[in-house]
Amino acid sequence: MEHRPGRGRGIAAIVLLVLGAVILGGVTVAKAVAPPARYTEGKAVGWQMAPTYTNGESIYLEPVAKGGLRRGDIVLASVPWSLQKTQMNRVIAVGGDRIRYKPSSKITGQYRLVLNGEPLDEPYLEQWKNPSAVAFDVKVPKGYVFLMADNRMNSDGSQYANNGPVPAAKVASKVVAYPMAKLAVWGQLAGVLVVVVGGVLGFVARRARKRAPEAVPADRSVPEARPAAAEAGAAAPGERADVQS
Incomplete structure (x- = not known):
């Protein structure tokens, strides 16, 4: 079966047009249902969040919605242990959580913090570093967050008794x-x-499609030409051919 010229391109065009419409429609609906928060770009200051973020590395910042803080979030907060206006830390526990650590205890072969009675997995820490330089046992009050840096051996945080949890409003x-x-x-x-x-x-x-020549249908074949000799020897209708003796 002979395909029309440009048929493949036409199919591809339809697929791409539909796909593009779906992408544009999806993004438009998503923005209408949940408008994305405005963001700003900044730079990490210091090494307290190494290896996750290093000094001078570009970061993106979004405002925090009320009640929008989750365990594991990295935030900029006004903390009592920093002379800077804000410092980058990680949310380890939220209001109502109990977070504790005993350097002398081993859990499943590794030192770990204990959150609400369960070992806390912290893949963002370097394997050779302990999760805290001091022991602590804290019940986080409602409306507060427990903040620690990723570079635990070279930073301050809520784990120290003179610091403690930070009000969520300070984030x-x-x-x-x-x-x-x-x-x-x-x-x-x-x-x-x-x-x-x-x-x-x-x-x-x-x-x-416009430039392509029209194909001749299969049932409209051109009749074959009769040989000239046959036409010359054939008698015209109504006449008798002369016979030489």
Whole structure:
């Protein structure tokens, strides 16, 4: 079966146009349902969050919604143990949690913090570093967070008795790997690009169909020409051919 010229490009154009429309529609709906928070870019200061973030490394900051703090979040907070306006730390426990540590106890072969009676897995710490330089046992009050840096042996934090948990209201912003607002912009650009490519392919396919010669149907074959000799020797209708004796 013979395919029409430009058929493949036409199919590809339809697929890309539909895909681009889906991407643009999805991003638009997502932004309407949950508008992405505004973000700012900054630089990490100091080495207290190494190896997760090092001094001078670029970071993205988003505002923290009320009740939006979770265990494991990296935040910028005004803390009593820092002379800086804000310092980067990690949320280890939230209001209502009990967090404790005893350097002399081993759990499953590794030193770990104990959160609400369960060993706390902290993959962001370097394997050779202990989770704390001091022992502690703290019940975090409601509305407070327990903050510690990732570089535990060379930083201060809530684990020290003279510091303690920090009011959640002191948290200025949350550090995110990549802001949703920026992802939404890239998603829209990707959708527009896919639609443009689909439109170009559709135009090319249409031009190809217009330029292609029309095919002759199989049931309309051209009759074969009769030999000239046969036509010369054949008698015209109604006449008798002369016979030489």
